[in-house]
Amino acid sequence: MRYLTDRKRVDGLGSAKTGTAHFWAMKTSSVALLLLIPLFVFMFGAMLGKPHDQVVAFFSRPLPAIVVALTLIVGFEHFKSGVHVLIEDYVHGMAQKIWIIAMTCLSYAAMAVGLFAIAKIAL
Amino acid sequence: MAETKKPARPLSPHLTIYRPQLTSISSILTRITGNALLVGALLVVWWFVAAATSPEYFAFADAVITSWLGDLIMFGSLWAVWYHTLAGVRHLIWDNAIGLGCGLWLVWPDCGQRAHHLGFVKGN
Numbered sequence A: 001m002r003y004l005t006d007r008k009r010v011d012g013l014g015s016a017k018t019g020t021a022h023f024w025a026m027k028t029s030s031v032a033l034l035l036l037i038p039l040f041v042f043m044f045g046a047m048l049g050k051p052h053d054q055v056v057a058f059f060s061r062p063l064p065a066i067v068v069a070l071t072l073i074v075g076f077e078h079f080k081s082g083v084h085v086l087i088e089d090y091v092h093g094m095a096q097k098i099w100i101i102a103m104t105c106l107s108y109a110a111m112a113v114g115l116f117a118i119a120k121i122a123l
Numbered sequence B: 001m002a003e004t005k006k007p008a009r010p011l012s013p014h015l016t017i018y019r020p021q022l023t024s025i026s027s028i029l030t031r032i033t034g035n036a037l038l039v040g041a042l043l044v045v046w047w048f049v050a051a052a053t054s055p056e057y058f059a060f061a062d063a064v065i066t067s068w069l070g071d072l073i074m075f076g077s078l079w080a081v082w083y084h085t086l087a088g089v090r091h092l093i094w095d096n097a098i099g100l101g102c103g104l105w106l107v108w109p110d111c112g113q114r115a116h117h118l119g120f121v122k123g124n
Helices: A006-010 A021-047 A052-060 A062-090 A094-122 B022-053 B055-065 B068-094 B103-107 B109-118
Strands: none
Touching: A021 A052, A021 A062, A021 B068, A052 A062, A052 A094, A052 B022, A052 B055, A062 A094, A062 B022, A094 B022, B022 B055, B022 B068, B055 B068
């Protein structure tokens, strides 16, 4: 056993060099969503409850289709990063790892399913 | 090498010890709304999948989402998405160390006290 303090053990090892990546990802995605969310809300809101042919016709148009696709990509990426922090704060140990993996998979799955749907409608 | 020892020292006071404040409630609500939006988001994805599938399936999904329970979830999600968005705007501003003083919010008792504690009173 070496008689070292915690401080001495880490001295000179440097930082992990990745501390700001998560923060920056949240910041960029939130700025993108600032534009996308209002567009998406008013497009989706206008179509909710409308007949099928009208909905398909609307989301076949370029701008609505692109807004939906971008909102799905950026929105679920933003959610994935956000829920990661939520889990880190309240769940620990093996359960933490399982929850983070599960929510990451769910985020990408929902993103992919949504993108497939809007592609099928638009093309 | 780096065996972790549990520190046998008192921990700093955490959430439970503080009186709820405007800022802490707003921060917690931002987290709750952001994560709760998953429910609405998944329903919306399902709605798009139904629209891509068939008119019959779309009619079913649309009926579920515009039922009273669907309406309730969508209404809550709409409030949550705007709350989260506007709170996010404030965080984007705060990240630049702008607006941390109270300004007009000095009328709010919490804010005046907080500003005093943090030394932000001058230069609102």
